[in-house]
Amino acid sequence: MAGVVMEEVTKVYGEDVVAVRDMSLDIQDGEFAVFVGPSGCGKSTALRMIAGLEDITSGKVYIDNRLVNDLPPRDRDIAMVFQNYALYPHMNVRDNLGFALKIRKVDRSEIKRRVEEAARLLSIEELLDRKPKALSGGQRQRVALGRAIVREPNVFLMDEPLSNLDAKLRVHMRTEIRKLHNRTGTTNIYVTHDQTEAMTMADRVVVLREGIVQQVASPQEMYERPTNVFVAGFIGSPAMNFIRARMEKHNRSLDIVFGDTTIPLPRERHWKELDGYVNGEVMLGIRPEHMQDARLVENMQGSATLDVKPQVVESVGHEKYLYFELPEGLTARTRSIEEIEADTGRNEEGSGDMLVARVSPEAKVRESEEVKLVVDTGKVHLFDLETEKAIF
Amino acid sequence: MGKAGKERLIKAGLYLAYAVVTLFFLFPIFWVLSTSLKSVPQLFATPPIWFPLDPRFENYAYVFTNTPIVRYLFNSALIVLLTVVFTLLVSVPAAYGFSRYTFRYKKPTLMMVLVFQMISPVVISIPLYRMFVELGLLNNYAGLVVAYSAVVLPFTTWFLKGYFDTIPYEMDEAAIVDGASRWQAFWRILLPVCAPGIATAAILVAILSWSQFVIPFILLDDAALYPVSIGLVNLQSNADAITLHYLSAASIVAIAPVIGVFVLLQRYIVNALTSGAVKG
Numbered sequence: 210m211a212g213v214v215m216e217e218v219t220k221v222y223g224e225d226v227v228a229v230r231d232m233s234l235d236i237q238d239g240e241f242a243v244f245v246g247p248s249g250c251g252k253s254t255a256l257r258m259i260a261g262l263e264d265i266t267s268g269k270v271y272i273d274n275r276l277v278n279d280l281p282p283r284d285r286d287i288a289m290v291f292q293n294y295a296l297y298p299h300m301n302v303r304d305n306l307g308f309a310l311k312i313r314k315v316d317r318s319e320i321k322r323r324v325e326e327a328a329r330l331l332s333i334e335e336l337l338d339r340k341p342k343a344l345s346g347g348q349r350q351r352v353a354l355g356r357a358i359v360r361e362p363n364v365f366l367m368d369e370p371l372s373n374l375d376a377k378l379r380v381h382m383r384t385e386i387r388k389l390h391n392r393t394g395t396t397n398i399y400v401t402h403d404q405t406e407a408m409t410m411a412d413r414v415v416v417l418r419e420g421i422v423q424q425v426a427s428p429q430e431m432y433e434r435p436t437n438v439f440v441a442g443f444i445g446s447p448a449m450n451f452i453r454a455r456m457e458k459h460n461r462s463l464d465i466v467f468g469d470t471t472i473p474l475p476r477e478r479h480w481k482e483l484d485g486y487v488n489g490e491v492m493l494g495i496r497p498e499h500m501q502d503a504r505l506v507e508n509m510q511g512s513a514t515l516d517v518k519p520q521v522v523e524s525v526g527h528e529k530y531l532y533f534e535l536p537e538g539l540t541a542r543t544r545s546i547e548e549i550e551a552d553t554g555r556n557e558e559g560s561g562d563m564l565v566a567r568v569s570p571e572a573k574v575r576e577s578e579e580v581k582l583v584v585d586t587g588k589v590h591l592f593d594l595e596t597e598k599a600i601f
Numbered sequence: 602m603g604k605a606g607k608e609r610l611i612k613a614g615l616y617l618a619y620a621v622v623t624l625f626f627l628f629p630i631f632w633v634l635s636t637s638l639k640s641v642p643q644l645f646a647t648p649p650i651w652f653p654l655d656p657r658f659e660n661y662a663y664v665f666t667n668t669p670i671v672r673y674l675f676n677s678a679l680i681v682l683l684t685v686v687f688t689l690l691v692s693v694p695a696a697y698g699f700s701r702y703t704f705r706y707k708k709p710t711l712m713m714v715l716v717f718q719m720i721s722p723v724v725i726s727i728p729l730y731r732m733f734v735e736l737g738l739l740n741n742y743a744g745l746v747v748a749y750s751a752v753v754l755p756f757t758t759w760f761l762k763g764y765f766d767t768i769p770y771e772m773d774e775a776a777i778v779d780g781a782s783r784w785q786a787f788w789r790i791l792l793p794v795c796a797p798g799i800a801t802a803a804i805l806v807a808i809l810s811w812s813q814f815v816i817p818f819i820l821l822d823d824a825a826l827y828p829v830s831i832g833l834v835n836l837q838s839n840a841d842a843i844t845l846h847y848l849s850a851a852s853i854v855a856i857a858p859v860i861g862v863f864v865l866l867q868r869y870i871v872n873a874l875t876s877g878a879v880k881g
Contacts, residue, residue, distance in 0.1 A: 262774050283780040295775035299793040309779035356779070 211273030211363035218268030243411035251420035288357035438597040442549040451541035472513040494590035502572035503581040637849035673832030696761030718755035764798030
């Protein structure tokens, strides 16, 4: 078992295509780290540099305190699970699992022991004599995991291993992989574009965008304290709502104002740092789940409210999504927000600047009928309009 | 005319076209087969006899007992076997290199391979002869196999490169991460997976090489070394005898192995050829 350290690792393709820029990271021994980000953000490239499948343009990678820049993959003591499993179609499951050990001339009895143990761990004992084409997607996935487990490596590297599975199987396999990690305690670096996978599986999440690390934090911290608009919008589903607002000082309170809505900022947060934003514009971030139908809220004292007319109401059983628009000009649009929306498919061309509220299933809301929403003022976020960095 | 009527007409037209093309290609073989079973008077009868009512199978017996056709068939088989082995030894690693490696001038090199494919053996026959004379490679199976292979290598390399391209590169990477060297990944993983494609390439090379005429005609003058395609030339009619029926019988004997191989393996060959096209 070992930690992985990346020191200002950069990858450049050709003359000027920077896939990863100055990535520095310290993954602890036994940690489950998840690299997440939209397509093309450099997460797979970073993983492949750790694996040794891509050259490192500059910077250093250490595995178990050993500099591995010039070591071939076979000498890095890593095992990798690929997106399309990459099982050897001409070998049965037993031979697939044992291939790496056979190549390394491990004793036959030891190969047999490890293969059977991995098969038992993954419940694939009765599949050992089958070929990959006779397996389902989930079974192939488990064989791919088994092939990594038998190696007993220092680090597991997984490149979107669940992408090719259906939604239900993906949820099941997520827990299986996490259970496996808890059992083996091996350092795991997992790449995904799915923020739900990242949040449910990771000890720490690494968000990447255009080759640059945006934030490294535990899922909860990333959810509660995103460092910038991109992370705030990428983490959480549905994505955070972003509104252009003004910061105003009234007596002793700092308020965020947009349209007819005034949101008083909680006193206990850092007000001194906000001095420069008073009477200026800021970007307000409100997560859909931090808005509720006012009719279902008992004590409204001190709350901020927002009157909306949902254009679409979606009921998913345990909650409802209300899609509404704000008066023109209030919905914030930046490059980060457009990138997130492009990645999630939200606000596709022609659908306008829709915001989302996630309310209780008991909320009696109908399309085109006005509803008053209560905003949890303790959970709002503020960002600098220019730099998109979090200021509150 | 309604839609259904139009569709029927189009279908009828298509089938007519199929029939015409099929006849165009099959008729010569039918005529040779028919001729191989005729007697001498029947050969030039007017009107022509399409198929003799009393087929003369003794024509085939004559060919086997009075001509060295068995020797020619053996020579053809040997040349084809050596050509297949040598071609695969060169084209398989070449195709692997083109498929798996990025290197300078890769695209122009591939284009050059394609361009060489377009050069007919007839065009290079004279310079080939002169070169082989200098090298002392006339009447020599080694030289012949090299020349045969040069003709089929471009096609085989392109075909196999396409086949290797259908194998995801992650498979190589999985083997490398598992601890295999490049050679081990090629030998133990890629080759077995590509076995169907390689087998198809071998069959296609064999079929192409069996019917090769110009190159052995130029490079061989020792009758003992003739493949069947050249041996047939000696059975042509001359002033002393009409041998058209024997020549036809020998021709059928010469093409029978190729037809047999194709008929037995056609589904396999077509699958391998088209699967590469679909996966791109």
